[in-house]
Amino acid sequence: GAPTISIFLKPPGVVPPGGSTTICCTCQCGSGSFVLYKGSLQLHTLEQSGSRAEFSISNATYKDRGTYYCHYLERGTVLARSDELEVSVEELRLPRPDLSVLPGHKVTAGAEVMFRCTTAHPSTACYLYLEGQDRAQLFSRERGDYNLSHVQEGDSGRYSCQCYTLNASREWTAVSKALDLVVR
Numbered sequence: 001g002a003p004t005i006s007i008f009l010k011p012p013g014v015v016p017p018g019g020s021t022t023i024c025c026t027c028q029c030g031s032g033s034f035v036l037y038k039g040s041l042q043l044h045t046l047e048q049s050g051s052r053a054e055f056s057i058s059n060a061t062y063k064d065r066g067t068y069y070c071h072y073l074e075r076g077t078v079l080a081r082s083d084e085l086e087v088s089v090e091e092l093r094l095p096r097p098d099l100s101v102l103p104g105h106k107v108t109a110g111a112e113v114m115f116r117c118t119t120a121h122p123s124t125a126c127y128l129y130l131e132g133q134d135r136a137q138l139f140s141r142e143r144g145d146y147n148l149s150h151v152q153e154g155d156s157g158r159y160s161c162q163c164y165t166l167n168a169s170r171e172w173t174a175v176s177k178a179l180d181l182v183v184r
Helices: none
Strands: 005-010 021-027 033-038 041-047 052-057 067-073 079-080 086-087 090-096 098-102 113-118 124-130 147-148 157-165 178-184
Touching: 005 067, 005 086, 005 147, 021 033, 021 067, 021 086, 041 052, 098 157, 098 178, 113 124, 113 157
Parallel strands: none
Antiparallel strands: 005 021, 021 052, 033 041, 033 067, 067 079, 067 086, 098 113, 113 147, 124 157, 157 178
C-alpha cells in the first residue's frame, strides 16, 4: 500500500507570539523528499534520507497561524499526503496547569489510566496532547479528567496539557510540564 505520513507539532500546543515550534513530518518511506504546504502555498522542500523532516517556526507571529500539511515525493511524483495540522498562535496569558497521571507513570498494558489537568482558573476547558499525534484530546469538562481504559504500548509517550477560559475572550494558559507514560 501507499505510505502514510504523520504530521505533528513538537512541542505540541498553542504557540505564543515570539515563541517557537517545529512541524514534523514522518513517514516509513524511501529516500524522496517532503514538501510542506500552508493552505495551497508551497513553503519548503526537504530532501530526505530517512523517515522524518522537520520544519522550524521560530519567532512565531500571527501570520504563522493556519493549516499545514506535507506531501512526500519520489522523482517528482506525490506518493503520500498527510492529514492537516492546525497551528494556532495566541498570547498565553495564564500560568501553566499541572498534569498528573493516576495510578502512575508506569503501568501495565490493559490498565486504566486517568490524566488530570489542574488549573488555578475556575472555568476552563483543557486539551491533552501526546507528542507525535496531530489530534489533541479534550478533557471532560466537569472534572478536568481524561480517562484512557485498556492502555496499550502505543499509548506510551510524552503527554502535556493546555487550557483556555470559557469566556468570550478565550485566554490560553501556557503548556504544562510534560509527563512520560510508560506502558509495559
